[in-house]
Amino acid sequence: MASAQPAIRVNGVSHQFGEPGEARYVQALLDTSLDVTRGELLCLIGPSGCGKSTLLGIMGGLFAPTTGAVAVAGKPVRGPMPRDLAFVFQESALFPWNTVRENVMLGMTFQGVAKAERGARARRALEAVGLIDFAEHYPGQLSGGMRQRAALARALSLETDILLMDEPFGALDEQTRMVLGEDLSVLLSRSNKTIVFVTHSLGEAVFLADRVAVFSARPGTIKQIIVVDEPHPRKPSFMTAPKFHALRDQLYGLLHDEIRKAMSETTQPRRRYGQTGPAETDGERV
């Protein structure tokens, strides 16, 4: 019975920002339903602005959907659930005034891990992502790829069953992203984590995912789910296999029309709320 219960159940979720008539009114998600199976890696892919980050935030209890409901391990989501799921964000979600180790420790402080346990857990997580030698570095001293590995270590140290990753490698170059993808695949094959992974890269989606959920243009809803039947850890050779290319092409076909739709609909530059905080520039406001 327990195994039949999905890790995350999204039931008829719609979400709008603002009210109709307001300048910032956006219908981000429309009647989306989705079950995330325990232990799988599910990729969300879709045109930019279709509501992927919004859905991830709703799954993690960062905000409540306008209508619909989400349950994690059978429990209705009403707010952040730090013991059940951990986030990895696109970039800069590390505290710049703390070292890598302090960042990892702080996450556990927030989550409520006993003090005696934090040191060992931090070491294990940093070893798992290969960053133990950089534990005393500040995020500003690391490359983009290392910063994302540090963010992953922070999430891993929380030892949650579920990881929600929002374009974690999105700001990195292709090569770094491929290597991190391989490492992630190895890491996952050793754990039983359930992962929801937002990406805009077709290759990344096919390489990492057990299933890929393709979004329609905004208002976003899931158009189709594609299964990638290939065991983890996946080797780089998978990327040159005919199966990989067939799946990638199928995804591209599904996405193509949606991206065109999304682009023709965007008559003004897309505004991004909540993702790019003004703090960096505003530091100079004084």
Place this chain on the structure above:
Amino acid sequence: MNGDGRKNAPHRLSSRLVQVAFLAIVLLAWFLATTRWGVSRILLPNPVNVWHQLIDIVASGAFIPDLRITLGELAGAFAISMSLGVTIGYLISRSRYLIRVFEPLLAAIYAIPIILFLPLYVLLLGLGPASKIALGATISFFPIVLSTIAGFGYVDRRLVTAARSMGANNIQMFRYVLLPAALPVVLAGLRLGFTVALLSVIASETIASFAGLGHHIVDLAENMDTARMFAYIVFVIAIVAFLNAVVSTIEGRARW
């Protein structure tokens, strides 16, 4: 970085040299003006005289009562502007709406010459320290409140979201996210507030008061005791430079 340092070293040395030479020339011109070129000693005292006066001021301790008053006024003014500025700034920063209303308003008031309030404060509080404290507090309130709003009001929302997702409660959010993010900006505002409080306290002493370093300088000017007046000016400049250096050091230490 090393290469840069080597490239800049001779450059830095020569500019330091030019600065010293420039000051030496000014001093020499000053000396010659009073000894050779016949400039009135009442308008421009002899630098050697000024030096002797300065030694006398420091050695005799004649400055102590005035310094005590000026520093007392400064402490009062800064204590008021710091506590009000940080508290009010923090409260405003908690709401987008309040920031939108008050930030431009405070910035606009900051831009007017607040020294115009001095006559009003003298009228209300008299010629004693209270009016200087009130003026210093008013002037230094603005950079402090504005930097506190900027520091706490524009914390990167990704960091706040990340902390919340990991279960941070309100106290932890303040202690580990908001405070370290805001501190450098708030401290810069406090340093600026301290400087303008000091300047306005001394300036208002020269305009309307019975005591304090600023008042003493005006006294000496009115008695045509220009050599001692110059010595006092040099003394006050040294005190101000010292205080600013202390405050900058504290600010530097407190950064992450």
